[in-house]
Amino acid sequence: MAAAQKEISVSEFFAKNRHLLGFDNPRKALLTTVKEAVDNSLDACEEAGIVPEIWVELVAINGKRYRVSIQDNGPGIVKKQIPLIFGKLLYGSKFHRLQMSRGQQGIGISAAGMYGMLTTGQPVKIISKISVRKPAHYYEIQIDTKTNKPEILNGRGDGVDIPPGEKGRKYMEKHGIDWVAFYEGEDGQPGKEIRSGTRVTIELEAKYQRGRGSVDEYLEQTAIANPHVTIHFTDPDGNTTIYRRSTTELPPEPKEIKPHPYGVELGRLVTMLKDAKSTTLSQFLTGSFSRVSPAVARRICEAAGLSTRASTRKIGRAEADKLYEAIQATKISAPSTDCIAPIGESLLLKGLH
Known part of the structure; x- marks a missing residue:
């Protein structure tokens, strides 16, 4: 077999x-x-x-x-x-x-x-x-x-x-x-x-x-x-x-963004911590995610019972689990919408005509 x-x-x-x-x-x-x-x-x-x-x-x-x-x-x-x-x-x-x-x-x-x-x-x-x-x-x-x-x-x-x-x-x-x-x-x-x-x-x-x-x-x-x-x-x-084209105006170029904390699952978070180049937990949170400022990172760490200066290399599975739960419990602003480039009303009307 x-x-x-x-x-x-x-x-x-x-x-x-x-x-x-x-x-x-x-x-x-x-x-x-x-x-x-x-x-x-x-x-x-x-x-x-x-x-x-x-x-x-x-x-x-x-x-x-x-x-x-x-x-x-x-x-x-x-x-x-x-x-x-x-x-x-x-x-x-x-x-x-x-x-x-x-x-x-x-x-x-x-x-x-x-x-x-x-x-x-x-x-x-x-x-x-x-x-x-x-x-x-x-x-x-x-x-x-x-x-x-x-x-x-x-x-x-x-x-x-x-x-x-x-x-x-x-x-x-x-x-x-x-x-x-x-x-x-x-x-x-x-x-x-x-x-x-x-x-x-x-x-x-x-x-x-x-x-x-x-x-x-x-x-x-x-x-x-x-x-x-x-x-x-x-x-x-x-x-x-x-x-035939009705305009030579190109749509605005969409911006690249970092992942939002709410959209990252526990397994992905563990992998990100393992691969992180940043040294401290605060640097990891602010550098790896969108909408996470130093103040938000501090609140997440406090909710998880972890130090903002903790080394990402020393974060184990149990600490990562606490960090994940803390992220879900912390109020974080919605992602920025400039990563999306809509057609726009005027260009859409030109396309229809």
Whole structure:
């Protein structure tokens, strides 16, 4: 019996339980894939202070297989990060930050790629560039579900660097690599060159339908809720719908905050005490939590029967339990709301119009 026990990787678990990630059925899988990629694009653009423009293209390969491509004009991704972002579950920059964002766990887009690999056997294709003067990086990646690590299938396992300019354009044309190179200009003519951005392409088993809960509805609602974005959507029939931005004003950047004491459970408090860099209990409370001033920290310590100068390294499980109970019994102001960036009435009205 013991010999049959073995460790299961997170990728292997989700590969067998894909419904937990939003891939319950082919129709929902298509919507989830588009949503995860668009959310990533919006977050990347807003964090870089770029007014976002997004291209979404759905191509029907046959009755139940589709190729989904999403491109943005964001800051692009540095080369060494691309395989990890798209080929490793639970890899991201937002999980440990208490800050409003569309995605947090580092699962979404890599899970979409894994679903595509499982249903079609095709890798995720990514092209990203950070400048018009620097090479674009092109990868074909799939997740090794046993190790939760990316497997790079092109460029002898290291991807391909595509040179800028005409030479790079010819290379992409020769190898069938799609990239929207210019913004839309007047009278349908090419406008300014897109200086940076990322394009991800996933081939997957899916079902495209219009109406409630569809990709069309999601993109329309996204355009309303984000009036600063322009979305170009090409459906499987080849029809293109453009949701044009009604403002170039980006939403205010949400602020990162520390956890509020009321929201921390006992086990988490014990871990925080164990990992604390601060030396005294008072420093720990004021430095690790929001809305805890020295005066509030003193009241918590008094209620727990602990010294404000007690060393965090010497706080045992019994003392931590008393500290937790004291936190719950102490009146502490509610968290600050500047960690949330609402759309605002004026921008929402612009989106609706």
